[in-house]
Amino acid sequence: xxxxxxxxxxxxxxxxxxxxxxxxxxxxxxxxxxxxxxxxxxxxxxxxxxxxxxxxxxxxxxxxxxxxxxxxxxxxxxxxxxxxxxxxxxxxxxxxxxxxxxxxxxxxxxxxxxxxxxxxxxxxxxxxxxxxxxxxxxxxxxxxxxxxxxxxxxxxxxxxxxxxxxxxxxxxxxxxxxxxxxxxxxxxxxxxxxxxxxxxxxxxxxxxxxxxxxxxxxxxxxxxxxxxxxxxxxxxxxxxxxxxxxxxxxxxxxxxxxxxxxxxxxxxxxxxxxxxxxxxxxxxxxxxxxxxxxxxxxxxxxxxxxxxxxxxxxxxxxxxxxxxxxxxxxxxxxxxxxxxxxxxxxxxxxxxxxxxxxxxxxxxxxxxxxxxxxxxxxxxxxxxxxxxxxxxxxxxxxxxxxxxxxxxxxxxxxxxxxxxxxxxxxxxxxxxxxxxxxxxxxxxxxxxxxxxxxxxxxxxxxxxxxxxxxxxxxxxxxxxxxxxxxxxxxxxxxxxxxxxxxxxxxxxxxxxxxxxxxxxxxxxxxxxxxxxxxxxxxxxxxxxxxxxxxxxxxxxxxxxxxxxxxxxxxxxxxxxxxxxxxxxxxxxxxxxxxxxxxxxxxxxxxxxxxxxxxxx
RNA sequence: GGCUCCGUAGCUUAAUGGAUAGAGCAUCUGACUACGGAUCAGAAGGUUAGAGGUUCGAGUCCUCUCGGAGUCACCA
Numbered sequence: 001x002x003x004x005x006x007x008x009x010x011x012x013x014x015x016x017x018x019x020x021x022x023x024x025x026x027x028x029x030x031x032x033x034x035x036x037x038x039x040x041x042x043x044x045x046x047x048x049x050x051x052x053x054x055x056x057x058x059x060x061x062x063x064x065x066x067x068x069x070x071x072x073x074x075x076x077x078x079x080x081x082x083x084x085x086x087x088x089x090x091x092x093x094x095x096x097x098x099x100x101x102x103x104x105x106x107x108x109x110x111x112x113x114x115x116x117x118x119x120x121x122x123x124x125x126x127x128x129x130x131x132x133x134x135x136x137x138x139x140x141x142x143x144x145x146x147x148x149x150x151x152x153x154x155x156x157x158x159x160x161x162x163x164x165x166x167x168x169x170x171x172x173x174x175x176x177x178x179x180x181x182x183x184x185x186x187x188x189x190x191x192x193x194x195x196x197x198x199x200x201x202x203x204x205x206x207x208x209x210x211x212x213x214x215x216x217x218x219x220x221x222x223x224x225x226x227x228x229x230x231x232x233x234x235x236x237x238x239x240x241x242x243x244x245x246x247x248x249x250x251x252x253x254x255x256x257x258x259x260x261x262x263x264x265x266x267x268x269x270x271x272x273x274x275x276x277x278x279x280x281x282x283x284x285x286x287x288x289x290x291x292x293x294x295x296x297x298x299x300x301x302x303x304x305x306x307x308x309x310x311x312x313x314x315x316x317x318x319x320x321x322x323x324x325x326x327x328x329x330x331x332x333x334x335x336x337x338x339x340x341x342x343x344x345x346x347x348x349x350x351x352x353x354x355x356x357x358x359x360x361x362x363x364x365x366x367x368x369x370x371x372x373x374x375x376x377x378x379x380x381x382x383x384x385x386x387x388x389x390x391x392x393x394x395x396x397x398x399x400x401x402x403x404x405x406x407x408x409x410x411x412x413x414x415x416x417x418x419x420x421x422x423x424x425x426x427x428x429x430x431x432x433x434x435x436x437x438x439x440x441x442x443x444x445x446x447x448x449x450x451x452x453x454x455x456x457x458x459x460x461x462x463x464x465x466x467x468x469x470x471x472x473x474x475x476x477x478x479x480x481x482x483x484x485x486x487x488x489x490x491x492x493x494x495x496x497x498x499x500x501x502x503x504x505x506x507x508x509x510x511x512x513x514x515x516x517x518x519x520x521x522x523x524x525x526x527x528x529x530x531x532x533x534x535x536x537x538x539x540x541x542x543x544x545x546x547x548x549x550x551x552x553x554x555x556x557x558x559x560x561x562x563x564x565x566x567x568x569x570x571x572x573x574x575x576x577x578x579x580x581x582x583x584x585x586x587x588x589x590x591x592x593x594x595x596x597x598x599x600x601x602x603x604x605x606x607x608x609x610x611x612x613x614x615x616x
Numbered sequence: 617g618g619c620u621c622c623g624u625a626g627c628u629u630a631a632u633g634g635a636u637a638g639a640g641c642a643u644c645u646g647a648c649u650a651c652g653g654a655u656c657a658g659a660a661g662g663u664u665a666g667a668g669g670u671u672c673g674a675g676u677c678c679u680c681u682c683g684g685a686g687u688c689a690c691c692a
Contacts (some may be wrong), residue, residue: 044634344690351692381687491654493640502653570655579651
């Protein structure tokens with residue numbers, strides 16, 4: 001049992017014995033003792049002061065005496081200002097270290113027989129992935145790993161937005177101006193190739209719009225429809241969508257293409273498939289570089305008509321209602337939302353219709369009782385409406401829905417904008433961090449007898465480790481500012497800092513092998529130093545961190561834990577000799593401790609999708 | 617305007633309602649003839665946006681104000 005729960009239970013027992021009052025063990029607050037005080041764990045006594053009818057320090061004294069007497073793991077205690085500081089016996093720590101180092105699954109929980117589905121990435125197929133997708137992908141991947149670690153069977157999915165106006169723009173653009181070019185003939189990565197035609201379409205469309213604004217019709221429209229004081233520029237900016245639908249030639253062509261697609265016109269379908277396949281090939285490369293994968297792909301072209309049966313269902317159950325024009329609505333005004341449309345008067349779907357249908361389909365596909373949607377926080381409202389609606393429909397999985405909402409990644413100048421060319425491309429960024437890692441590596445370790453192939457592999461791990469850690473260490477909810485001018489750091493609170501502590505340990509482990517060091521004397525070591533104790537306490541905390549990260553869907557907790565553990569190891573390394581320790585017992589103990597730290601670091605970083613290099 | 621989220625050192629950030637708000641970057645000092653310096657130690661940097669309140673105790677909870685973002689589409 002975890003020592004923290006042992007203490008909590010013992011305190012509850014003590015309160016019952018001493019003061020004849022029942023308290024919940026989980027409610028007992030046990031903290032790590034701050035560095036300036038003696039002890040390993042501290043119980044906050046203030047909550048029991050009223051029960052004990054004694055001054056805080058007096059109550060703490062009584063509790064401390066009771067605990068020391070009744071809990072064998074507690075060696076001693078002291079009281080400071082209402083805090084009960086407990087010292088844990090070296091025997092306990094010895095036992096803990098031995099069991100942790102022997103358990104390859106330390107920190108992981110056994111299978112719980114439950115399924116959870118994590119949806120992430122979910123790109124559009126008209127352009128390549130960018131920095132925003134990277135944050136989404138890393139959050140989704142690590143969230144999946146963490147849920148897996150606490151016992152769930154995880155199904156990783158993405159819904160590919162492969163249809164609609166956007167991809168039709170790319171298709172039309174290529175058809176009109178592409179002259180039969182291909183990614184192969186141009187040497188451009190295939191998803192970028194498709195994205196380039198989208199950009200060209202937007203450019204041509206803009207030119208058409210600007211020309212149209214000079215026309216007689218446009219002039220008189222502006223004069224007649226402008227709001228008081230509105231400038232010409234603002235007016236036409238606002239009018240753009242309407243123009244595209246009502247006046248644009250390109251717009252008409254795109255709509256025609258979309259209609260053909262919906263009618264399964266063979267030529268259009270062939271073109272659509274060709275361009276999407278190009279995009280998928282490009283995405284696969286990027287996903288591969290990031291080291292992520294999916295168990296199942298959903299395509300919007302298969303799901304966009306789903307949800308009609310739910311509409312009927314909702315009407316029958318009286319959750320939805322029909323307006324005079326035939327459109328279907330749900331009234332969520334008592335939940336603080338408005339009436340939301342579910343189905344248009346002409347019977348066609350809206351965004352939420354599809355999501356309702358997809359949710360039910362997934363439940364039937366996999367039987368998962370929990371769904372995690374990794375989607376940016378601009379869709380918070382949508383998911384509130386979606387979840388509330390599913391709940392009212394009485395869907396069996398409705399209570400297991402979670403929107404893992406994260407803040408957008410912004411540049412120092414604000415949001416990334418395609419039109420201004422400020423979008424940070426995923427592939428460019430990955431290449432950039434690997435280049436930085438190569439530039440910075442200049443130490444001696446990586447050159448000794450390491451093959452060129454392994455060297456490249458290690459550089460890849462370091463570069464990606466830096467990028468991934470940089471993104472994942474920030475709490476998901478926070479908006480993130482990314483400055484492409486300042487390269488991703490490799491020193492300080494970074495992925496490579498953590499990897500480096502692992503590399504140090506790896507060096508020790510290899511030497512153990514080489515020299516055949518016997519680690520059994522470790523158990524005879526009793527004079528545990530503060531640097532060693534810090535590591536033990538941190539290792540001990542690992543399972544709790546994973547559990548909390550899973551409960552809160554927050555990988556940044558694991559990232560910050562990794563940094564904390566690595567920092568403590570670096571200090572340990574600096575302050576104490578391992579191989580040159582004074583006694584064989586100390587040497588064996590420190591090597592064992594190092595091994596445990598290495599195992600936990602590797603395990604925890606794997607939860608973040610970060611690999612450990614052997615050397616760097 | 618309604619609703620939601622955010623505001624912590626120059627910058628990036630951490631902190632179950634608990635002890636002196638903890639780190640990193642940048643700045644300045646120090647520590648390697650090697651268990652690997654992508655490291656370590658130290659200095660300096662804070663009215664936790666502001667004002668009230670609850671509490672033995674508030675960065676954290678409540679109210680108001682200020683600042684920023686998102687959203688409130690028969691778009692996805």
